[in-house]
Amino acid sequence: MDAVFLGALDIGGSKIAATIANRSGPLARVTQATIKSGTPDAIARQCLQLLALACERAGIAPNEVSSLGVSSCGPFAVQDQALGLVAPNLCGGLTDSVDLPNDWTYIPLETILRTRYAQVAIENDCIAALTAERHFGAAQNQDNCVYVTWSTGIGFGLCVDGHILRGKHGNAGHAGHMLLSASEDALCGCGNRGDLEALVSGRNLGNQHGQSAADIFSAAHAGEARALAIVHEAARWFGRGLYNLATTLDTQCFLLGGSVWRHHADLLTPIIEAEMMSRFPALIAGITIRSAALDELVADIGALALVMPQEWMADWRLHSPWLNLQTHPVV
């Protein structure tokens, strides 16, 4: 049984992580800054190399890995019946709003990963995170729950009636691009003005106010009035976004993660709750907001859960074997 090995990838805008696990837990994890130049297949090739390095660290050969779970930033698109990435934070050819050293319009992913791995499951990073939280974290036994990451961007994983929503190309949960403000001020990487991500993401808060989100939040914690006003406004928009999902999906529970949330939940929670809970009672009664449990490894664990045999899960739930995992950066 321990001879079954799984691979996992977490593909993000700034780094990629490759992990190898067996039944006893994750064995090795390597990370590297995401390649953003070369041919459009550069990222998929980098993924294969990182998986090979992780195998080496785990003391196995790459062909011993039976299945590969992938958590990736999106959106996805389907070409020739295979999933690829059309992510504005990676593809320089898609929008003018992010400065990238490439002119990619589509990153092939599934096709290239399948040249090495027979079983490949690819999901959006927030869908992977929600999968992890449902199996091992704070969303166990929650059939109507939403995972939200508030970080440099904003992403969602949606579960309704016990079913995690994928949509026609696996892009369900891109509700960071929901339009909330008719004002033209805030610009998103997708080209929208006034969507949730434009209004509150760490990156866009920094762009709008000429000061990093970290600095804005530090100043707010120190009681600086302008910073407090910015944080208050962002939290109100965020609360309106969560309310929109709650009234659309009849959600029971929101699980929040991401760097902005993790570091500033105390400041944000009362404002978000006040904005949501002032609404028509039948649509918001009983909704809870809590922090996600699995923290920074949530997408990696979710990627593993996508391809994990059912019979491993109780053990993992009991022992949280990812807590001992060491990460090896690759230069």
Add this chain to the structure above:
Amino acid sequence: MDAVFLGALDIGGSKIAATIANRSGPLARVTQATIKSGTPDAIARQCLQLLALACERAGIAPNEVSSLGVSSCGPFAVQDQALGLVAPNLCGGLTDSVDLPNDWTYIPLETILRTRYAQVAIENDCIAALTAERHFGAAQNQDNCVYVTWSTGIGFGLCVDGHILRGKHGNAGHAGHMLLSASEDALCGCGNRGDLEALVSGRNLGNQHGQSAADIFSAAHAGEARALAIVHEAARWFGRGLYNLATTLDTQCFLLGGSVWRHHADLLTPIIEAEMMSRFPALIAGITIRSAALDELVADIGALALVMPQEWMADWRLHSPWLNLQTHPVV
């Protein structure tokens, strides 16, 4: 086989319809204005009486009806493990914003219907409509589709990955209450300001502009500039609402119904499409907008479909037996 009889209710803010059907099709349908005074159980009692009248017209005894499907306006709430209505257009005790001759805060429904019928399935009217369109109408073989009614109110039925979304209390699809505008001008019956229903529903367009929605649309068709501007603005908000659902659910196809849409689709379609289709390509590519097929009986047929034996469906799909149905108003 023809001895199996089904009952259906369509409970709306202005009228209730009760229908009896067997395998060959709907046999009788009676309607009456919705009761809005008396004790909170008045509506459920009225439903039982209308079903009895429909049975009489169908020539059967009420106890011959095996199963009851119910399509109702919402939202729903659960009390003592049974569904009831907390609808602001029926319950005078819930908000100040609608003038109603009662102080109801909860309408018991399931408990009372179950005193007569052993099998009762209750769904929101747009969930019922979507069920009908998926079985018999314009959403057959569409696994990622959204039904929208644009009428006196705005409602949605949502299907993702072939699964019709219900949510924790069956209230998924109340996206008419999604906040779109931060302006305080438009007031919804739920108490929200600036939600989709406040901005575009027939009732609220009338309230905002001091002229019925029908008159506004007539003037717009006649080329009157002010009316055209109102319609244009409403269609833009509506397009933003559809876009928000598309980016949240990765929808393939929107099916539109309701009186405003049915009569003015020609005027509305290009504006809605322009508002949606200007967005980030990966999130909107390939989305289609079309009219629902089943028209005014869609919720009644949906209510029947909730409890219909699988083996009837192919016949109904083939013969559209509801086309011959006569409706009998009860005074």
